[in-house]
Amino acid sequence: MNPILEAVIAVLMVSGGAFTLAGAIGLARLQDFYSRLHAPTKATTVGVGSITLSSMIYFMATTGALALNEGLIMVFLFLTAPISANMLAKAAMHLRVQQAENTKGQAWDQ
């Protein structure tokens, strides 16, 4: 394979892994439920995005055919991740999950 392509794939995979790791660390480290919500949305967007992109490039380079499946994975994730985050936040507000003391502002519950 073309060394430039190989480098691009490697960079994408490593950065995808790094962002997913950062998301996982955030999940463990952040202080309350609402802050931890941010970790999964970030890990799926950039982390999974770059990993699927690298897979797409790899299969297009090796098989020569257009690899669209990974692109669809990306699109579906980008469409559904905000909705699950929103549902989680709504459920947390409904259950009056405690927010960290230094949070500015209040959650509504209507």
Added chain:
Amino acid sequence: MIKGRFGLPMPILSLALFLVWQALNDGVTGGSVVMGLLLAWLLPLATRNFWPDRPGIKHPLRFSFYVVRVVFDIIVASAEVALIVMIPGRQPKTAFVSFPLELEHPLAISTLASTISLTPGTVSADISDDNTLLLIHVLDLDDEAKLIETIKRRYERPLREIFS
């Protein structure tokens, strides 16, 4: 009425479904074309009642610019949030912010809410019953007014033009 009931109520959605089905199937074969046509016909019919007024993107080209901008913002903001998370001993200043909405079309509002959730560091949590306020949870807030102004300028105004 028969034409209205069995026709193609949303031709663009049907076309998109057909193309997605072909892409999912690893190569266009006879079976995938038949199944794709069937899905492209039946799914819009089945979900027609979920679209009270037909949503429309008035400026497809501007919408693609918008998508490119959002992808770019996601990458930049991800790096920022990753840094916040990685610095040990630093607890971010979390906050709930009420964002006053100017958009009215439901599809435009949900696009804005999804954009806010996808951009790392902000999650849209709730919308008020009269569709005028969006509750946003911010991971690390510096200045509330500045954040609202940024969202308005970068996302809400372009969406207003795209969906108006």
